[in-house]
Amino acid sequence: MGRQPCCDKVGLKRGPWSIEEDHKLTDFIVNNGIHCWRMVPKLAGLLRCGKSCRLRWINYLRPDVKRGALSEMEENQIIQLHACFGNRWSKIASHFPGRTDNEIKNHWNTKIKKRLKILGLDPVTHKPIEETETNPELDSSIEQEESLEVTSMKDCRHAQCEVQVTIDEKQNEVNKIMVTSNESTDHHDDLLHNYEMLCPSLDVGLGVNQETNTSNSYYSPTFSLENSINPSSMGTQDSIQQWVDSVDSMLSWDGFNQLEDELFFLDNSH
DNA sequence: AATATTTTCAACCGCGGACCA
């Protein structure tokens, strides 16, 4: 015969844990350790199944569990790791001591996913949504399956590069707008003015916040105008460089909150 | 202030692999 059943669900309590239950479970584990989750509720005097106790301990009661919002650095790291491992949350969580897979999964589903969508990126493939939609080869489900096969560090770095390239592509789009605007100084000035109106907190005219431009390790790719801006118009180019630097910092994770705030009305318009 | 809607996140569910008798 096999082992005994995990638990008899009849008569067991479900739903949110009370403070008293938390104390019982914590006291028991602190004093006895964990040998068999099936036995924990019986020995601790709890009307819960072992599975529920395990979940409560790992996600909430564990003394080394890290509380509070995830930092921007952590968010960036989650995105990188998601590009490598897909939805393998426990794998991703293992890179964040004190953070639980449940917490990271929730954070991804409620926040990061939305931000990537606003950026025009598919949260599953990490590629531009238009590309995924127009190219059946890049169907999300297929991509997701493929991402599960990515295991080696080489592949991982490759996946990270792909995300990097996607962000670069986004900035190239900004570049194209810049080139178009470069055809007319007036138009260019209008563009800067409009952008300044959109983002009043950015000092477009007097200089750029270089700190935000360098503080992000992943979403602040180095950006060159050499291949996209006509070098003959240096005066204009300086302004454009500043503008693009601003956009660069806005596209970085640091600046995204600001961009999101500034452009919220665009999202509400449809 | 009251109500509706959206967001957040703790907890549950079911599956698959590991393990045991």
Next chain:
DNA sequence: ATGGTCCGCGGTTGAAAATAT
């Protein structure tokens, strides 16, 4: 080798909190 249980994982749910109307 087989059948059964346990554990851990990822997907999903739903109540509570926050925000909008």
